[in-house]
Amino acid sequence: MTVTKPLADFYAHVDANEAHYIDKLREVVAIPSVSSDAAYRPKVFEMGAWLEKEMQRLGIQTKRHHPGKHVMDGQELELPPIVIGTFGTDPKKKTVAVYGHYDVQPALESDGWDSDPWTLTMMPDGRMVGRGSTDDKGPVIGWLWVVEAHQKLGLELPVNLKFVFEGMEETGSEGLDDMIISMAKTEFKDVDCVCISDNYWLGTTKPCVTYGLRGISYFNMTVQGPAWDLHSGVFGGTTHEPMTDLIHLMGRLVTPDGTILVPGIMENVAPVTDAELEIYKKLDVDMSDIEASVGAKTLIYANDKSKTLMNRWRFPSLSLHGIEGAFYAPGAKTVIPAKVTGKFSIRSVPNMDPKEINEKVSKYLEAEFAKLNSKNKFKIEGSHGGKPWVGDLNHWNYVAAIKAVEQVFGVTPDLTREGGSIPVTLTFQTALDKSVLLLPMGRSNDGAHSVNEKLDKDNYIKGIKLLGTYLHQIAAIAK
Numbered sequence: 001m002t003v004t005k006p007l008a009d010f011y012a013h014v015d016a017n018e019a020h021y022i023d024k025l026r027e028v029v030a031i032p033s034v035s036s037d038a039a040y041r042p043k044v045f046e047m048g049a050w051l052e053k054e055m056q057r058l059g060i061q062t063k064r065h066h067p068g069k070h071v072m073d074g075q076e077l078e079l080p081p082i083v084i085g086t087f088g089t090d091p092k093k094k095t096v097a098v099y100g101h102y103d104v105q106p107a108l109e110s111d112g113w114d115s116d117p118w119t120l121t122m123m124p125d126g127r128m129v130g131r132g133s134t135d136d137k138g139p140v141i142g143w144l145w146v147v148e149a150h151q152k153l154g155l156e157l158p159v160n161l162k163f164v165f166e167g168m169e170e171t172g173s174e175g176l177d178d179m180i181i182s183m184a185k186t187e188f189k190d191v192d193c194v195c196i197s198d199n200y201w202l203g204t205t206k207p208c209v210t211y212g213l214r215g216i217s218y219f220n221m222t223v224q225g226p227a228w229d230l231h232s233g234v235f236g237g238t239t240h241e242p243m244t245d246l247i248h249l250m251g252r253l254v255t256p257d258g259t260i261l262v263p264g265i266m267e268n269v270a271p272v273t274d275a276e277l278e279i280y281k282k283l284d285v286d287m288s289d290i291e292a293s294v295g296a297k298t299l300i301y302a303n304d305k306s307k308t309l310m311n312r313w314r315f316p317s318l319s320l321h322g323i324e325g326a327f328y329a330p331g332a333k334t335v336i337p338a339k340v341t342g343k344f345s346i347r348s349v350p351n352m353d354p355k356e357i358n359e360k361v362s363k364y365l366e367a368e369f370a371k372l373n374s375k376n377k378f379k380i381e382g383s384h385g386g387k388p389w390v391g392d393l394n395h396w397n398y399v400a401a402i403k404a405v406e407q408v409f410g411v412t413p414d415l416t417r418e419g420g421s422i423p424v425t426l427t428f429q430t431a432l433d434k435s436v437l438l439l440p441m442g443r444s445n446d447g448a449h450s451v452n453e454k455l456d457k458d459n460y461i462k463g464i465k466l467l468g469t470y471l472h473q474i475a476a477i478a479k
């Protein structure tokens, strides 16, 4: 594919500024903007302020939207600002809305990291290791470098941009949906399409364009018994133990082969069509890549690529995440915890309704708890959620993204769905009535949410080129 002079200049500039982009990634990784932990909330604000300052330096007009307060860990906390940026308002140009998040998942070196999660560590093979490198700080700042490169080159950006960067994505995107809905006819009235770079390639070598996400319904169930923690030598065998009840209930949610045991949960999942089966058979995925991302030979359908991808993308799954209040430190403390909270989530797919999921899960667990004849107290609560999303692959937004991948990488991208959730995606699509697509920067083995999260240098640099090329393609196609 021929590359126009402005894009050739843009690519050369991006290559020449690699060290600057890496320095900036180092700066943002060093801000532990963990949204799920009250103790880190000032750091989330610091990261929002960093972005705002950087955007202002580039001449992007910024506004802060304050979603208000929420309660976390028993504390009332200010929600971090949603940073809205406007770059260009030329009515002759298309306006592309770009969404990303500046919060990250928690990370402790003791979880098994090989280096400090908050120090970007450059590996000889090109991996840049650090929390948030791929999810989602690398892609978020990548958009800024597209603007910066055009400015430095004196090149006009062929589209207007509307940035939406939030600091609560990893913890339920509180306040974001309401903001987008309320500003659909004002702030976002000129938006023509939406692009989100916050997911991963299917494998490690071929880029993709993504048109679907699963939804999520996250639950906390609490069993409370004794007024305080007890000595198991004194009270073991004489009192109902919260942990025993909880483990029983957690074991009633899902089988080891992933079958969800909540009655009726699969009712609304559309049956797989023959046409769909064909799509999955044709997908070019290497099972060993998926196995390598797991880091062990534990795949349920190790020899069946279609089943593996369908269970990731188009069937629901239920995962058990943790138990708050349980003893988990090294050593042998003989405690009976007084109160424990089990955390689990269901990834949902089209036609499943979050309200119905909540009702079915609550009714089932309450009935299962009643069967235990325990004198402990039980409570089940839905904490946060989001609906699944599927986009229209035939829209010009997708044509532009596919062409951009072909131009930068010389291959036609995989067209993928994704098992993770970005609740705002569907909100953008429905509230603005515009096409939304996902254009990822990172690879399948980046380890988002896991230990040793990384972004490969090559993906970062080519990713910046990809995001810029996509904007040029939008301008060229959508005239």
Ligand SMILES: NCC(=O)N[C@@H](Cc1c[nH]cn1)C(=O)O
Residues within 6 Å of the ligand: 135, 136, 169, 170, 171, 172, 198, 199, 216, 218, 419, 420, 421, 422, 448
């Ligand atoms: N990169 C998207 C992502 O990681 N999304 C999270 C969203 C979420 C929901 N609850 C907690 N985090 C995901 O887990 O899919």
Ligand SMILES: [Zn+2]
Residues within 6 Å of the ligand: 101, 135, 136, 169, 198
């Ligand atoms: Zn993310």
Ligand SMILES: [Zn+2]
Residues within 6 Å of the ligand: 105, 135, 170, 448, 449
């Ligand atoms: Zn994430």
